[in-house]
Amino acid sequence: MFALVQAALVSGAVSYAAIRHWIARAPQEVLQRIGARHDRRTGRYHAPHPDTVCRTLAQVG
Structure with a gap:
């Protein structure tokens, strides 16, 4: 997920x-290339759900 955040930035x-x-x-x-979940x-x-991205960033920051 952090690779996607970096790519977005x-x-x-x-x-x-x-x-x-962006994600x-x-x-x-x-x-x-970043190893996202494959169906x-x-x-x-599939990218992580936007809510998951937000929760993770809130916990880190």
């Missing part, structure tokens, strides 16, 4: 809302 996201938005719409290639049925990678 490098891409210009500067607020919690912007970070959550929710992260490209499949990015999700694959074998659909073949797609």
Whole structure:
């Protein structure tokens, strides 16, 4: 998850809302490279839920 947060920050996201938005719409290639959860049925990678991102960042910060 922190790799996604870093990618969002490098891409210009500067607020919690912007970070959550970027992660929710992260490209499949990015999700694959960081090891996101893979759905074998659909073949797609899934980012963590935006609420999970927010809770985790709140606990760290």
